[in-house]
Amino acid sequence: MAKYFLILVALVMGYCRGNRIYTLTASEFLNSRTQDTEIYVLDSNFTTNGDSDEIYTIENATSTTGETADTRSTGKETHLEEITMDDVDDFRGKLRRFAANFYNQLRRVTDENQNIVYSPISISHALGMVNTGARGNSSTQIKKSFQLEADTKDSYIDAIFKNITFKKFNGSLDLEIMKIMVARSYIQSSLVVQPDFIDNIQDKYHSDVVSVDFDDSKNVTKRINQWVEEETQELIKDLIAPGIITPFTQVVLVNALYFKAPWATKFDEDTPRDFATPSGKVTVPFMDAVIECHHDENDHYVQIAVPYKDDKTFFVIILPHTAEHMKLFESEEIIEEFFEGLPHRISTGWGRRYIKLFLPKFSVDQSIKADKILKTMGVNDIFTESLANLTGISEGLFVSDFVHKAKLSVDERGTEAAAASAAVMARRSLVDEVFVNRPFIFGIVETEGDILFMGKIVNPSGK
Known part of the structure; x- marks a missing residue:
């Protein structure tokens, strides 16, 4: 069976100054749903006005018979694994070990005269989204990188990520302290997608879902880069290089973290x-x-x-x-x-x-091929065409690229x-x-x- 590409892009920005504020807008469109098999089909006939991205929402999904799907908008609650704050604190500790491990692996492949910067929460969030659709050894390797047992329930991981990232995706009431994450998933319009995956990335990982046609890879690359540029107030341009997205690409998962805060005491x-x-x-x-x-x-x-x-x-x-x-x-x-x-x-x-x-x-920025680092941490199968099992998303996928970019500036302001x-x-x-x-x-x-x-x-x- 031919394998198709899933691409992860973790974009991060950090500022200890500035006045940039994120605003998010979303419009909705109707998609067909295969009622018998409980699998979503993103409408291959979908078109957008101009180059704007339309947001797929489960609440507005319809069945192939034209009836409104039984979703959260009609009162159905998605099951959320019961967790305690001790569970959350314990997992946070494991993610900090993940962060330190990633740092050490990155350090080993970085010139000793080069500065290093990356966002552990951005990378772990993107990897958590993949784990939602990973099965078998592909999932086991991700869990082990998070210091978790192989039999850890996916719903447990999803629930904790939802708890950890909720405030960041909903921003801060204090406009002087900006900690905002945004996520968007671009999915091939004709791809048959498992419904639980769409549910989880929207509800647990706070991701918009956008239907695109990767056959027009240059245009999709442009659209994603434009979205990134808009979300970063034009600070980061051309995040995805030409050639990364191809007609074989089926899914691109993107997240972005923005941080801006003044010092408690001015320097x-x-x-x-x-x-x-x-x-x-x-x-x-x-x-x-x-x-x-x-x-x-x-x-x-x-x-x-x-x-x-x-x-x-x-x-x-x-x-x-x-x-x-x-x-x-x-x-x-x-x-x-x-x-x-x-x-x-x-x-x-x-x-x-x-x-x-x-x-x-100082001001520091770095572009990282995170897939190379994660392989040294034991996460191999999702990046290997013959071994990847991402059937929780769709058939025949593997992760072809995991691009991470971070930028951080520190001054006296x-x-x-x-x-x-x-x-x-x-x-x-x-x-x-x-x-x-x-x-x-x-x-x-x-x-x-x-x-x-x-x-x-x-x-x-x-x-």
Whole structure:
């Protein structure tokens, strides 16, 4: 049987500044539903007005007899696996180990002079969507990468992802703290799709579903890139390169994460300072502030959690004293254990006190072939044409590409209200000074334990 392509695109942006706000719009169209086999058929005769994307909604599905389908819009509730907050916290800990494992595998294939940035929650969310349609060993390998047992119910995973991502997909009431995820699934108009898959990606993973014709691959590539460009306020263009989407493509799953937050305490622009890279010193712009933060230090590294204005999200810095200490921290056992227990460390293990922090300003972006990294983590079958079992989506699919892109900028900007620091300024001479003037690992972490971004800065100049 011929295999067809499923493509994953995880697009992420991170900003500690700016005023970009997402708005989402969706229109609805009717699709036919094969009532006897309980399988959705996306209407091959569907057309759109111009290049706009029409959104498929189960609530408006109709049966082949013309009757309204029995869906959530008529009162039918989708079964949601019963979970407790302990279940959610436990899975979040496993996803943090996943994040650390992905970091280590990515680090091993990245030049030592290159900065690293990626979004663990974006990648795990996309992989969770695939697991919804994976069966047999294809699903087992994904679950093992999440540190889960092979017999873990898919409904359990879906329910936890819904719990974890709900607030991010619905935005924040505080317009100064922007954490917004969006997702869209592009499906070949003639593809026969299992109904549970459509149900789950819409309900549990908050994804729009769009019917397209991949035979016109250039036009679909253009449409997806235009959507990405619009959602990122034109910051990221041409995400999908020519040739990735072909007439064999059947499904493209896309998610995007946008983050913008001012510091709890505004930084001031500092004079340029030296930063020790692996290949020598470079002079880069710095910023400084006296801040109240979670802070700890041992014989190997300094640990700092710099709060954003909501005091629920932190820019975590792990600053090893030497290159040897960096290698020690990056060992698989230490880094995975560290990030798994990070929320507890911040809340109870690290003291909260004032320090004067000198931090380099930087902007970092990276494009990653995430499929290559996931293969080193044991997720192989979904990317292998002869082994992939994605029959929970449709027959004959495998994942041909998993493209991930992240962009993060950090500078001194924040709101003026956050800079009311007369009492703090009076303590300047009494606080310890911490100079982040050598390679460091960072993470943007929420108090709930989700790692939005993670990476490593070896050269803030990016050169």
